[in-house]
């Protein structure tokens with residue numbers, strides 16, 4: 001069935017019985033992560049909610065249980081800006097011997113001030129990409145053991161701001177630009193999914209990246225007037241380039257989370273592993289990057305391989 005930019009989580013999951021399917025999702029305690037968790041659980045899935053703040057996670061689980069009283073939820077702590085936290089969670093989880101059918105790498109930080117993760121990586125690249133890269137690498141045996149396994153990475157139309165910088169991934173040189181840093185990290189999320197799609201094909205794992213749309217969530221917490229203005233200008237420029245009118249349009253949270261739960265469940269994407277998805281469909285190269293289009297550099301297999309090697313080097317150093 002065809003869905004679009006207005007489809008909601010419950011619409012894309014209508015008719016799905018997800019009983020017995022196990023999902024793990026990062027950034028589960030707010031925004032798109034919480035809504036994805038609610039919708040998946042409402043359709044019978046077992047969902048492992050991962051968040052860095054255990055209190056926020058408990059509160060989110062209570063909100064979900066108020067709507068879905070029999071929701072099958074479990075909770076654990078992962079700080080993606082700290083390799084020790086990721087490793088400690090992975091050791092705990094793998095010790096339980098449970099498979100993961102779908103890993104949703106959803107957490108993210110956007111346009112924050114210049115800063116570093118616990119391991120010294122620039123905050124946006126370190127959290128959005130390297131944290132998820134390490135989490136996925138460690139959880140890979142559980143995902144490979146899953147039933148019809150998938151990995152879904154949250155990217156963004158903001159990938160159109162910039163390709164990854166393989167020479168200076170941590171902003172050690174040059175002036176920090178919060179939007180360029182976010183764009184690079186979101187291109188990295190897409191390239192990571194592309195590489196996972198080819199590397200895990202023989203294990204039967206499908207991988208996708210997703211642009212959810214523009215949605216008002218806590219993601220905008222770092223946006224002051226200046227950063228907001230820059231965002232609106234970029235959005236106008238992008239729209240003018242692709243002949244769109246009307247500027248930025250926002251989705252509701254259930255519309256915003258629809259593409260990631262669709263990516264996690266629909267049979268329609270089975271032949272598209274590695275693809276960038278948006279508006280509950282497969283992305284289109286080169287047009288409408290603010291909506292469902294994408295820049296060709298996020299489908300460059302050699303860049304994806306180079307980013308993979310660089311990520312391993314940085315994490316294992």
Ligand SMILES: NC(=O)c1ccc[n+]([C@@H]2O[C@H](COP(=O)([O-])OP(=O)(O)OC[C@H]3O[C@@H](n4cnc5c(N)ncnc54)[C@H](OP(=O)(O)O)[C@@H]3O)[C@@H](O)[C@H]2O)c1
Pocket residue numbers: 026027028029030031032033051052053056078079080081082105106107108109110127154155156157211212213214215216217218219220
């Ligand atoms: N909303 C949009 O318009 C939009 C557009 C394109 C892409 N996206 C992507 O969609 C994803 C979800 O974003 P959202 O809109 O739902 O925003 P959100 O409500 O701010 O959710 C992001 C989540 O990530 C968590 N997080 C941040 N840093 C973390 C860390 N170091 N370790 C673990 N968790 C961390 C946050 O936890 P805390 O609350 O503890 O910080 C929060 O729960 C992000 O990857 C974002 O880039 C969103």
